[in-house]
Amino acid sequence: MSAKTAQSIVREKKNIRDYLASFFKWVLIIFFAVYTLFPLLWLFLTSLKTNAEYFDNPFSLPAVPQWQNYVNAFQQANLGRMISNSVIVAVTATVINVMIASMLSYCLSRFKFKGREIIFTFFSVGVLVPLNALMVPYFSIFSKMGLVDSLGALIILYAAIGLPISTFIIRGFMSSFPAEIEEAAYIDGSGFYGRFFKMILPLTKTGLVTAATFEFITCWNEFVYANLLTSSPVTKTIQIGIRYFTNQFTTDYVSMYAAIIISIAPSIIGYMLFQKQVISGLTSGAVKG
Amino acid sequence: MGKIIKRIVALMVVLSMTMAIFAACGKSDVSQSTNSTSNSTTGKSASTEKVVITFPSIWVGTDGKAKVFGQMVDSFNKENESKIEVKIEEYTDYDAYEDKIRTTISTGNAPDIFTFKSSADLQLYSESGKLMDLTSYLADKEWSNKFAEGVIKTAQYKGKNFALPYENAVIAIMFNKKLLNSVGVSTVPTTYEELWKVCDALKAKKIFPTAQMTNKNAWTSMLWYSYALAAVGGPDVYEKGLDDPAFVEAAKIMQKMFTYTSPDALGADATVVNGHFFNERSAIYTNGSWILSRIKKEGVQGLYDNLAISAGLGYNGSKPGAYVNAVQAYIAAAKQDNPAKEEAIVKFLKYICDVDRVTELSNSSGSIFTIKSKITDQTEKLQATMIEQSTAAPYMIGTFESAMPTKVVTAFPPALEGLILGELTPEQFVAELKAANK
Numbered sequence A: 001m002s003a004k005t006a007q008s009i010v011r012e013k014k015n016i017r018d019y020l021a022s023f024f025k026w027v028l029i030i031f032f033a034v035y036t037l038f039p040l041l042w043l044f045l046t047s048l049k050t051n052a053e054y055f056d057n058p059f060s061l062p063a064v065p066q067w068q069n070y071v072n073a074f075q076q077a078n079l080g081r082m083i084s085n086s087v088i089v090a091v092t093a094t095v096i097n098v099m100i101a102s103m104l105s106y107c108l109s110r111f112k113f114k115g116r117e118i119i120f121t122f123f124s125v126g127v128l129v130p131l132n133a134l135m136v137p138y139f140s141i142f143s144k145m146g147l148v149d150s151l152g153a154l155i156i157l158y159a160a161i162g163l164p165i166s167t168f169i170i171r172g173f174m175s176s177f178p179a180e181i182e183e184a185a186y187i188d189g190s191g192f193y194g195r196f197f198k199m200i201l202p203l204t205k206t207g208l209v210t211a212a213t214f215e216f217i218t219c220w221n222e223f224v225y226a227n228l229l230t231s232s233p234v235t236k237t238i239q240i241g242i243r244y245f246t247n248q249f250t251t252d253y254v255s256m257y258a259a260i261i262i263s264i265a266p267s268i269i270g271y272m273l274f275q276k277q278v279i280s281g282l283t284s285g286a287v288k289g
Numbered sequence B: 001m002g003k004i005i006k007r008i009v010a011l012m013v014v015l016s017m018t019m020a021i022f023a024a025c026g027k028s029d030v031s032q033s034t035n036s037t038s039n040s041t042t043g044k045s046a047s048t049e050k051v052v053i054t055f056p057s058i059w060v061g062t063d064g065k066a067k068v069f070g071q072m073v074d075s076f077n078k079e080n081e082s083k084i085e086v087k088i089e090e091y092t093d094y095d096a097y098e099d100k101i102r103t104t105i106s107t108g109n110a111p112d113i114f115t116f117k118s119s120a121d122l123q124l125y126s127e128s129g130k131l132m133d134l135t136s137y138l139a140d141k142e143w144s145n146k147f148a149e150g151v152i153k154t155a156q157y158k159g160k161n162f163a164l165p166y167e168n169a170v171i172a173i174m175f176n177k178k179l180l181n182s183v184g185v186s187t188v189p190t191t192y193e194e195l196w197k198v199c200d201a202l203k204a205k206k207i208f209p210t211a212q213m214t215n216k217n218a219w220t221s222m223l224w225y226s227y228a229l230a231a232v233g234g235p236d237v238y239e240k241g242l243d244d245p246a247f248v249e250a251a252k253i254m255q256k257m258f259t260y261t262s263p264d265a266l267g268a269d270a271t272v273v274n275g276h277f278f279n280e281r282s283a284i285y286t287n288g289s290w291i292l293s294r295i296k297k298e299g300v301q302g303l304y305d306n307l308a309i310s311a312g313l314g315y316n317g318s319k320p321g322a323y324v325n326a327v328q329a330y331i332a333a334a335k336q337d338n339p340a341k342e343e344a345i346v347k348f349l350k351y352i353c354d355v356d357r358v359t360e361l362s363n364s365s366g367s368i369f370t371i372k373s374k375i376t377d378q379t380e381k382l383q384a385t386m387i388e389q390s391t392a393a394p395y396m397i398g399t400f401e402s403a404m405p406t407k408v409v410t411a412f413p414p415a416l417e418g419l420i421l422g423e424l425t426p427e428q429f430v431a432e433l434k435a436a437n438k
Helices: A002-046 A051-056 A068-076 A079-110 A116-128 A131-145 A151-161 A163-175 A179-187 A192-203 A205-221 A224-229 A238-245 A253-285 B002-025 B027-033 B066-079 B094-106 B119-128 B177-182 B192-204 B219-233 B246-260 B270-278 B291-298 B339-351 B355-365 B381-392 B406-420 B426-437
Strands: B051-057 B084-090 B113-116 B163-176 B208-210 B282-288 B307-310 B323-333
Touching: A002 A253, A051 A253, A051 B270, A051 B291, A068 A079, A068 A238, A068 A253, A079 A116, A079 A151, A079 A163, A079 A192, A079 A205, A079 A238, A079 A253, A116 A163, A131 A151, A131 A224, A131 B094, A151 A163, A151 A205, A151 A224, A163 A205, A179 A192, A192 A205, A205 A238, A205 A253, A224 A238, A224 B094, A238 A253, B051 B094, B051 B113, B051 B339, B066 B084, B066 B339, B066 B355, B084 B339, B094 B113, B094 B119, B113 B119, B113 B339, B119 B163, B119 B323, B119 B406, B163 B177, B163 B219, B163 B381, B177 B192, B177 B307, B192 B208, B192 B246, B192 B282, B208 B246, B219 B246, B219 B270, B219 B282, B219 B323, B219 B406, B246 B406, B246 B426, B270 B282, B270 B291, B307 B381, B323 B339, B323 B381, B406 B426
Parallel strands: B051 B084, B208 B282
Antiparallel strands: B113 B323, B163 B282, B163 B307, B163 B323
């Protein structure tokens, strides 16, 4: 009986410990959830206020939701056209970027040749170069190519500037892929292209999705070059649309926040669709190099 | 679900790549019409000899001048149909606009017409040799007489005008009479000594006397510093340079001013400052005439009618009444090889300097221009007061930002933060500015 009581006391203590651990775990989770979601929630609520309400108290709730701000964002800033331009630029640049980066990574990770590490270092160093410092040379190049004020300029530029990071990510995945499997395919008669397209690419899908995610987000959020390389309304992208509500002296904050909410919607939808791949890519990428 | 996602992705990729190909194919139309970034001097269509002038403009979108300036351009295009067309390219982010203009000029692709705001840029661009020399055109008295006395000369570089001074920033000090009355003050102060007393009274009643800022270019605090320099150093304070003791004395005024500000001043931007003043949490404010229309629209009810406009304050016996102003926008044009295009550009520049058109632009936006516009029934009453006071001012000085080299202007906000945090003495604050200038 006494042994039973002692056992039940131990069990009770364990239960209390488990409850406490669970309680602190949930407090921590809720804290980080609020910490992460609060700015988004604030942004959404502010986008439904008037500018006067915003100036009066940035943290108050809107007296009457101003859905008109969203109408303004769409109509005045021509956001529809800009979103379509951004989709074209971001998707095309991402596809080109991942295609080139995967081919490059395949060569750098699976074949041993002189200068391999130098080429990889050369690409990796690209991550460290501040892009704003390259405005003049990039503008000159695209101007000479006659591509200024076209979506083509943005597609080429974004695909190129994303290569260092994409190569870095994809190479890590490809390096960890066992050589024996590829050798077996080689013995079975699979050629260079066959191995690359039918074996390497499908098996490193997670790495490709991770690189594509980073590249897409970069393209979607980039402003400096979008502003530099486009000038007519038909070529402007969403990030320029967001800034439509600012001017030299004043800013229509609430309409700008409505435009921001609209602009982040595709990223959120994209994340929801590829959540599994993105998370597994990010976590497995964490132990590769 | 997986299959559906795959299909959606495949469809998006195919669609976007197809559209990208179409966009690239259709690009020739766009580039032809927006030839600003190419070196071609005319944008001729196949059927006519129309001159196309590109004008990357910031007076678009939600800018106060957007509507009337847009109408001005439209009416010019209509009057010159089939001969000249001015194409506006919209830019709303001013910093990005400045970056773009600098990049295009440095790569030899200056836009046909563009604007800029600082005298440092005036010198830089004039030296580049890539701008149209407007001096001979301004010899035409019919045109030059439309400008305020002496203003054309202020925009000269080595005796030549590579740019026109167009928009003027007239800065006034604004007092909320309702808040002043609530602490028993019936007249606005005219000296800093009187100002400190008013500030003490407001502070005692838990009203922020002023709202200051240190973020970005520390705009309104920079304006307060300009007014302090005017009071201490007089009209030629900038010519004397940073070695003049007035810069240290003005820094002491700023130090004191920050003891009367809202607690969120450090790191605050214009939103915070405007928020306090527009909602009657702070009582004293400074900014340009363009802010009046926003005060009317976004300020609490009755704020606009409760405002008293004032010129600069006196300090230690110096005379009050100075006004801070500066050219806010210069208009320049790219050097042209084609005389027809050069002529078209000058024609457009003359068109936008027409007194009646500029008056309409001024009335609609609250901005003040270097063209002698008229005070009419449509003119905002406070804007009219600013014009009257600044015209009667014993002297005017530029803003610190417009008068100092870019490096000093960039060093101002962090140095101001150091001054406020007590990390720098007023002497060290000025030393920081001097060091930036080296």
